[in-house]
Amino acid sequence: MPRSTEVKQRSVFLNVPFDKSYERLFVALIGGLISLGQAPHCVLELPEIGQGRLDRILRLIQACQISIHDLSRVGHPARFNMPFELGIAVALARYGGRHQFVVLEAERHRLSRTLSDLSGIDPGIHGASAIGIISCLISHLGLPTGNPSIAQVKALDRRLWRAANILKRDYRRDDLYSRAIFQGLVQAGLDLARGMDLVLD
Numbered sequence: 001m002p003r004s005t006e007v008k009q010r011s012v013f014l015n016v017p018f019d020k021s022y023e024r025l026f027v028a029l030i031g032g033l034i035s036l037g038q039a040p041h042c043v044l045e046l047p048e049i050g051q052g053r054l055d056r057i058l059r060l061i062q063a064c065q066i067s068i069h070d071l072s073r074v075g076h077p078a079r080f081n082m083p084f085e086l087g088i089a090v091a092l093a094r095y096g097g098r099h100q101f102v103v104l105e106a107e108r109h110r111l112s113r114t115l116s117d118l119s120g121i122d123p124g125i126h127g128a129s130a131i132g133i134i135s136c137l138i139s140h141l142g143l144p145t146g147n148p149s150i151a152q153v154k155a156l157d158r159r160l161w162r163a164a165n166i167l168k169r170d171y172r173r174d175d176l177y178s179r180a181i182f183q184g185l186v187q188a189g190l191d192l193a194r195g196m197d198l199v200l201d
Helices: 020-035 053-063 081-096 130-141 150-170 179-195
Strands: 010-015 038-041 066-070 100-105
Touching (some): 010 053, 020 038, 020 066, 020 130, 020 179, 100 130, 130 150
Parallel strands (some): 010 038
């Protein structure tokens, strides 16, 4: 059995598409990160208090040691928010020195066509599946030894997906992308991980 990971987490900023078709992957990201002892964050958790969305995003990315950027949602009209936020992370990594970033994609080799300036950076390829997300997280953010098994993270993910649907129903939302639901998902993920001895208090 892998050793438990203390809840002394690195903060991870999630730069992902907030659309209905991404919900399953969003939950897998949250559960997978928590299983690896990471603390997921995203702009949803920040209340709007007149400071503007860009300022909130910038502060949150700066506060996180790692950021994950999923560029798998391409289409028309083109969406520029995610590559823009990736650019912020690249600048922080290059000029600040402490920030790290991970790029995700659904299809192999597509990033070289859609964002050729990132040539030389190998994205994690998740194939638009929850198990693909989990595999990418363990590969990119796992420790050399002592990580939870994919089976353990999958088990947590399945339970967290059920919790996500309950949260949507309770908050009478059609999607997961609200502050209250995100906070509820993170707390549910922590509770599940503790119950499975993946993290310690």
